[in-house]
Amino acid sequence: LSDNTSQWSMAPSVRERIATIAQDENVHLSRYPEIYGHELKAALANRYSNDIAGLTSNNFVVGCGTDDVLDCIIRACTAEGDVIVNPRPSFPMAGYFGRYNDREILPLDTNKAGEPQLTGEVLKAKLIYLCTPNNPTGISLSRTFIEDLLAKFDGFVVIDEAYAEFNDDNFLPTLENNERVIVLRTFSKLHALAGLRIGYAIASREVISAIEAVRGPYKANTIALAAAIESLSQRAFQNDVVEQTREVRTWFIEQLRSIGLEPLKSDANFVFIPMEIPDGLREALKKADIAIRIFDEIDVYGSGIRVTIAPQKILEKLLAVLKDIV
Ligand SMILES: Cc1ncc(COP(=O)(O)O)c(C=O)c1O
Numbered sequence: 001l002s003d004n005t006s007q008w009s010m011a012p013s014v015r016e017r018i019a020t021i022a023q024d025e026n027v028h029l030s031r032y033p034e035i036y037g038h039e040l041k042a043a044l045a046n047r048y049s050n051d052i053a054g055l056t057s058n059n060f061v062v063g064c065g066t067d068d069v070l071d072c073i074i075r076a077c078t079a080e081g082d083v084i085v086n087p088r089p090s091f092p093m094a095g096y097f098g099r100y101n102d103r104e105i106l107p108l109d110t111n112k113a114g115e116p117q118l119t120g121e122v123l124k125a126k127l128i129y130l131c132t133p134n135n136p137t138g139i140s141l142s143r144t145f146i147e148d149l150l151a152k153f154d155g156f157v158v159i160d161e162a163y164a165e166f167n168d169d170n171f172l173p174t175l176e177n178n179e180r181v182i183v184l185r186t187f188s189k190l191h192a193l194a195g196l197r198i199g200y201a202i203a204s205r206e207v208i209s210a211i212e213a214v215r216g217p218y219k220a221n222t223i224a225l226a227a228a229i230e231s232l233s234q235r236a237f238q239n240d241v242v243e244q245t246r247e248v249r250t251w252f253i254e255q256l257r258s259i260g261l262e263p264l265k266s267d268a269n270f271v272f273i274p275m276e277i278p279d280g281l282r283e284a285l286k287k288a289d290i291a292i293r294i295f296d297e298i299d300v301y302g303s304g305i306r307v308t309i310a311p312q313k314i315l316e317k318l319l320a321v322l323k324d325i326v
Helices: 014-025 038-045 065-077 095-101 143-152 205-215 221-232 237-260 280-285 312-325
Strands: 060-063 083-088 105-109 126-130 156-160 181-186 199-202 270-274 293-297 302-308
Touching: 014 221, 038 199, 060 065, 060 105, 060 205, 065 095, 065 156, 065 181, 065 199, 065 205, 083 095, 083 293, 095 105, 095 143, 143 156, 237 270, 237 312, 280 312
Parallel strands: 083 105, 083 126, 126 156, 156 181
Antiparallel strands: 060 199, 181 199, 270 302, 293 302
8 A cells, every 4th residue: 555556456357468468469579669659659549639639649758657757758858957836745756856857856845735836936947846646645736827827938848647637637738828837647546557667758749759869779678568458448447446446545534534534635646644653653563574665754744644445354363463552
């Protein structure tokens, strides 16, 4: 329950595709994959055609996980010494990749409601990374916030939507009339393909070709590409996982409240619970063979735990441990 990959696993047909791919006469694992993953990009354009008008495969770049795509975005859209903004608390990779590439990192402070505080300094940056719903809090940004930001800021805005499928809203529509917005999505979480490392970005054709140029050839492998394409065809399975996740999420939050904890409202497939970390929690979890993410020190909330939503029976085991120790 520590990495937010779907505990309902991948769709059965995806598992089957992966298991049989080496026997497929049309697939040659001894040869290179498609240079830029064109077939997957076409499948993605088809998948999102109802969300954004005029989308084509030229609006997508795929990579070795979203992390890889984010690294490429930083190298394509900013130069040495440019300022990159990474909110806190949030997913920290934009800051890490920025630092590895000699960019300056500026934190973006958020309040307890998860609203980032836009200062004059932030608005002078070259790129702002945002994550919605946010990891680790599960809080999502409002449309008003993004619209306000786009009106005031003229750099690149990366919107990481790794958990968007679990939320009612998403920011794909902002791509329609904005050349500076880049949306990140992944096959690691809802699609449960984290081990294959496959993620993508959606943006204008010009921005995508700049990202792809620094990405380089053959980043996504043949098995990952085929599994992702198959997974895109399994929407009924994924809709069902989303529905179950939301139901269990509501139940889990109620259970946590009933034992005196105060979880944040979540729009993602995990729940963040600000709390002091009790002595013995790690040992008790280890004994019960459960992994969750423990934050001993986290901005805004001090400390807390993050739990991936899983089938109810699994979370019941965790609740038993928490009840005993909190
Ligand atoms: C917000 C966010 N973005 C990106 C990632 C990484 O995605 P990928 O597995 O596609 O690199 C994660 C994984 O924890 C995440 O939480």
